[in-house]
Each structure stands twice: as structure tokens, then as C-alpha cells.
Amino acid sequence: MADSLCFGAELRRLRHGAGMTLDQVAAEVNYSSGHLCKVELGDKKPTMTLARRCDALFGTDGRLGRLVESAKYPAAGTRASPRALLALEGSALAPGTDMRETVATKSYEATLPLVALFQERLELMRKLGQASAPDLLLGVLREQVTEITGLAVRASGRTRAELLVIAARFAEYIGWMAQEAGDEAGALRWTAEAVELAEAGGDVHLADYAQVRRALVTMYAGAAAETVALAQQAQRSTAPPRIRGLACQRAAQGYALLGDEKACLMGLDRARTPLDDSEPDGPVLGPTNLTDPVAMVFGWCLHDLGRHRQAAEVLDRECALIPPHALRSRVRYGVRRALAHAAAGAVERSCEVARELLDCARLAPSATVRADVRRLDRELLRFRTSPMVRDLRPALTEFFSVR
Numbered sequence: 001m002a003d004s005l006c007f008g009a010e011l012r013r014l015r016h017g018a019g020m021t022l023d024q025v026a027a028e029v030n031y032s033s034g035h036l037c038k039v040e041l042g043d044k045k046p047t048m049t050l051a052r053r054c055d056a057l058f059g060t061d062g063r064l065g066r067l068v069e070s071a072k073y074p075a076a077g078t079r080a081s082p083r084a085l086l087a088l089e090g091s092a093l094a095p096g097t098d099m100r101e102t103v104a105t106k107s108y109e110a111t112l113p114l115v116a117l118f119q120e121r122l123e124l125m126r127k128l129g130q131a132s133a134p135d136l137l138l139g140v141l142r143e144q145v146t147e148i149t150g151l152a153v154r155a156s157g158r159t160r161a162e163l164l165v166i167a168a169r170f171a172e173y174i175g176w177m178a179q180e181a182g183d184e185a186g187a188l189r190w191t192a193e194a195v196e197l198a199e200a201g202g203d204v205h206l207a208d209y210a211q212v213r214r215a216l217v218t219m220y221a222g223a224a225a226e227t228v229a230l231a232q233q234a235q236r237s238t239a240p241p242r243i244r245g246l247a248c249q250r251a252a253q254g255y256a257l258l259g260d261e262k263a264c265l266m267g268l269d270r271a272r273t274p275l276d277d278s279e280p281d282g283p284v285l286g287p288t289n290l291t292d293p294v295a296m297v298f299g300w301c302l303h304d305l306g307r308h309r310q311a312a313e314v315l316d317r318e319c320a321l322i323p324p325h326a327l328r329s330r331v332r333y334g335v336r337r338a339l340a341h342a343a344a345g346a347v348e349r350s351c352e353v354a355r356e357l358l359d360c361a362r363l364a365p366s367a368t369v370r371a372d373v374r375r376l377d378r379e380l381l382r383f384r385t386s387p388m389v390r391d392l393r394p395a396l397t398e399f400f401s402v403r
Contacts, residue, residue, distance in 0.1 A: 164201030227254030
């Protein structure tokens with residue numbers, strides 16, 4: 001779809017540049033104007049025959065033919081750039097645009113509640129992501145970005161901007177699912193694409209949230225100082241309250257890894273007010289299944305600061321409030337809870353918590369959670385003579401060995 005749109009956008013750009021109508025081009029290349037209209041809109045795939053005739057007509061040295069060829073044999077891991085796609089499309093009212101094309105596009109925009117529809121789809125995808133393997137969702141999510149971007153190319157004005165912003169939210173979620181699948185490079189690549197889409201739609205703030213997402217990648221990699229630095233970049237005063245609050249939380253987690261308790265607690269205090277005061281416009285950024293995100297992160301940080309018993313108490317309380325359907329969240333924070341109990345010496349309680357999570361973990365596997373499962377396994381090794389530990393460890397090993 002993206003390749004067809006790219007071809008169609010380039011064909012339209014060439015036609016507009018030549019000051020020709022669809023009927024005029026159709027007469028020259030011996031195709032119907034209706035067929036060419038569908039090609040330009042991305043509704044019909046171009047053939048090599050059409051591409052060669054158009055290349056000859058516009059003197060493009062085979063450029064359109066190469067677009068068709070690249071669609072048949074794409075390079076691994078490549079896709080059409082949203083910004084390039086939009087640049088090729090140009091203005092909906094460019095010189096030479098047929099009135100019937102403009103009317104058709106406006107009618108298309110007016111008859112479908114596109115943005116609300118895709119917002120509902122995103123919320124559905126996020127719910128599915130709580131109880132599905134990330135690999136199963138990535139293909140569907142990528143198709144959604146392609147579809148929405150294609151619709152944005154055909155739209156104009158406010159509709160185009162809103163579609164690009166919702167496409168950016170999909171791309172940001174793909175970044176998270178890629179990280180959960182163990183693809184850190186893909187996570188960073190999709191986060192960058194989300195920023196590009198958002199900026200094209202007029203949303204300059206997703207770039208700030210992208211720093212929070214990048215800081216999550218570095219946090220799981222154990223790069224504490226880099227985590228703090230990235231999170232601090234997202235705390236500028238012009239960012240929306242929720243993004244500033246999430247950035248403060250992430251910085252606090254980085255400080256906890258550094259062992260700086262004072263800076264960690266100050267960061268959590270700074271996170272409280274903006275998160276409590278935020279009123280998200282559109283899909284919510286960050287966690288949506290935690291009753292009190294700051295309290296949960298407080299428990300997370302306490303463990304990294306070596307205050308394991310207190311961490312276990314906080315995580316016991318907060319994990320009990322996670323909705324039953326949010327399996328991924330239950331596993332993520334539940335494993336950290338089991339780790340805190342083990343580090344505090346409550347071995348039997350740790351094993352009980354971990355065993356309760358295993359079935360959920362199989363339904364919603366996570367590369368980021370596997371890091372804590374490995375840590376839990378190492379912690380329980382200190383109590384290898386315990387019957388409960390001996391019984392649990394094979395299941396733990398199986399979990400963090402599966403990709």
C-alpha cells in the first residue's frame with residue numbers, strides 16, 4: 001500500500017508540474033483517466049508498462065519504473081518514509097488538480113469519523129497487547145500506520161493533521177512492542193518515526209515523550225546516567241504535564257540505579273503534581289493500568305536502592321490494584337515484587353508470587369521482564385536448598401530462555 005501511494009504521489013507531482021489533467025495524461029499513455037486516478041490515490045497498483053509510458057512522457061529517466069521495481073523487490077527492513085510520502089503528495093489544491101478529485105477527497109473526509117475510529121483501534125490494540133505476544137501484534141500495527149498515513153496523504157487540513165498524529169501514536173506503540181519483543185533497534189527506529197509523523201501533524205510534544213521512551217531502553221540496559229540525561233531533556237517546561245511527570249519518574253528510576261536516593265525521591269515528588277493534574281487529549285501516553293503510577297515506581301525504585309522490605313510492602317499493595325485483564329502489567333510489576341521479597345529474605349513468599357505469574361507470563365511474553373526474571377533466578381540461587389526454590393527454578397529458566 002505504501003509503495004503504491006508513493007508511486008501515485010510521484011505521478012501526481014509530475015502531472016501537476018507538467019500542468020496536465022488526468023484526461024490529458026490518459027490520452028498520452030493510453031490508459032483511462034479513471035484508472036490513473038485510482039493509481040494516483042494508491043487504490044490500484046501501478047504496472048511496469050504504465051510506469052515506462054509515464055517515464056517516457058515526463059522524461060524521468062526511469063524513476064517511476066524503479067518505484068515499481070522496488071515495490072516488487074523491497075530491501076529488507078525498508079518502508080516508505082511518511083515525510084517523503086507527504087512531500088511527494090504536495091497540496092490538495094495544487095495547480096492542475098481535477099475538481100472531481102478534490103470533491104471526492106472532501107467527501108471522503110466528511111463521511112468517515114476517521115480519527116475517532118483509529119483512536120478506538122489503538123485502544124483495542126493496547127488492550128490486546130496486555131495479553132498477547134508482541135510479535136503477534138507488530139504486523140497488524142505496522143499495517144495500521146501504513147493505512148492511516150495513506151489516508152492522511154489523501155486528506156487535507158485538520159483531518160490530515162489529526163490522522164498523522166494518531167499514526168504517530170500507533171508508531172510509538174509499535175516502538176514499545178518492538179522493545180517487548182527484544183528488538184531495541186526497532187524500538188528506537190519506530191520511536192523516531194513516531195516523532196516524524198507527529199511533527200508532520202503539528203504535534204511537537206511527542207519528541208519530548210520520545211526521550212522518555214529512549215530512557216526506558218537505556219534503563220533496561222542498565223545505563224543509569226544516560227537514562228537520567230534523556231529523561232531530563234523531556235522535563236522542559238513547555239512539555240505537557242503528563243510528559244513532564246513521566247519524565248520525572250524515569251529520571252527517578254535512573255537515579256535509583258545510580259544509588260542516589262535523595263535525587264530519586266525528589267524526582268518522584270516532582271512527578272506527582274503534573275501526573276495528577278494532567279488531562280490527556282486523545283490516547284494516553286505511558287501506563288494506563290496503574291491506579292497510582294508514582295507509588296508503583298516508588299516501590300520499583302526502593303528495590304534498586306536496596307530497601308527491599310519496604311519495596312515489597314509497596315509493591316504488594318500496588319500490584320493488588322492492577323486490573324485482572326492487564327496481564328503484561330501484572331507480570332512486569334509482579335516479577336519486581338517477587339524480586340523484592342527474595343532480596344528481603346522472604347523466599348517462600350517470593351516463590352508464591354512468581355508461581356502465580358508464570359501462566360500470565362506465557363500469554364504476554366516480554367523481553368524487558370526477562371531481565372528481572374534472570375535477576376530473580378540469581379537471587380533465589382542463594383536459597384537453592386529450599387524445596388520451593390528447587391521446584392520453581394526450572395520454570396523460571398524456561399521463561400527467560402524463550403524468545
